[in-house]
Amino acid sequence: MALVSAEPWPENATLYQPLKEDQILLSDCASSLAVQAYLRMCGLPVQVVCRANAEYMSPSGKIPFIHVGNQVVSELGPIVQFTKAKGHSLSDGLDDVQRAEMKAYMELVNNMLLTAELFIQWCDDATAAEISRPRYSSPYSWPLNNILAYQKQWEVRRKMNAIGWGGKTLEQVYEDVSQCCQALSQRLGTQPYFFSKQPTELDALVFGHLFTIITTRLTSGELAERIKGFSNLLSFCRRIEQTYFEDKSSST
């Protein structure tokens, strides 16, 4: 354990995700963007590498995962703990009550936004047939592509049934997303970040999901429209994009 924390962050740290143009889906893109935003906020350099079998390379089966030194860590939660062990943390300045709030809001995003993204991708027949299944199985040839796509769809639908979302309609899911965004908008208020001046992992997570939803084309633009109704969330996304993702263009 002591060896892990003693090593500094290497220059060749890589983040793996599915192929950006053809394969990656909304929920995975959102999670990956959240991790990228978090690492940029910490000032840790990382290269983004796209691989068709990223999901299978990941130790937990979830995207994205980072390869640092000889460690492989996946998902935002464990990655935050991993960087904390290396001495980089964004939430050190928070007291206990604020940290409780931050964790609660992160669970809200996972519980509502991520689940809604998965539902829309895989439980809505139109989206699943037109977008999710073709994209998910694009690197593979027949009949493997059909098998993998339907297997993934069956897995996600099983999960939705287990948590009680199986019977929901698309309208109800959009309504849940609106309520979640309203809660986030209330919490953000007029501040630049959720915990006033400094960004935390909550800002990275919210940015990842909202930015991806706004900029991704689905069969229906309703989800993006609902989020665009909250102006402070829109300016929040724009601010983070300009501060952390356009530094290359501004430095020239």
Add this chain to the structure above:
Amino acid sequence: MAAALELRCWGGDWGLPSVHSESLVVLAYSKFSGAKLTVCPIDWTWKTITASVPELLCGDAVVQEPAQILHFLRKQRFNADYELTARQGADTMAYIALLEEKLRPALLHTFWVDAENYSNLTRPWFASRSPFPLNFVVPSRQASAALSRILVTKGEAPLHRISEVEGKIYSDAKECLNLLSYRLGKTKYFFGNSPSSLDAFVFGFLAPLFKATLPSSTLQSHLKQLDNLTHFCDNILAVYFSAQNPSLPPPVQETMDANLQKLTQLVNKESNLIEKMDDNLRGSPQHKTHRAESRARVSTVTD
């Protein structure tokens, strides 16, 4: 008011009105908001296998799931969140999500999957409350539902077994309890001096864990170390569910209505005063001469 409200839920034991977390949430909320519910326990009936619990019946409407039931009660003007700010409402949503994600899997595991607890406490209790021959079927059905829910939501890949997931869900649950304890601090309820829906949810999830006589539970011992959470549960039980205390503190909506009534009475009194002053003014001498003059003018015109 509206039609009578009837709630179907599991019965009570261990000092609680119901042993089922979700039913407890609804019962607590109804006490906080002043809704009069007729409680129909489904124990010893065939509803143990047919009904999805908790279930609220109001006239023709049937509502399931605690969140939907609370929403329905709010629409019927039983609102315990009346005094919350918008920011506190947002915090409520966030903390409920935290409970669902971090605490619920561990609670399901403690009661339904852990072998010692299940065979010594949960299965005998539910079997004894189900009619023959359902006592063979109901507990095992619930146990397998609980196990599959944990594996599907927390088991990352189909290869993981329950033993590998256990460590993670218990450490998440302990962290969740710590976070709730930090948030509650020294206050009586989560938002000020009157309880709201977040208090109902936290009470519903924590009370069975606190009060059940579990043979082996590290989570229960962890909870018992967090004094403010245990005092929170005991306080709600003493104030709202104690048989010896029939006079409950008035629910929030009623105090709001009472204030509104007082305000309307004041306004009415003021307008009465103004009318009186008006009459006095009309009856006053200066006003009379003014009227006499105008009458005289009119009479001269008609002449």
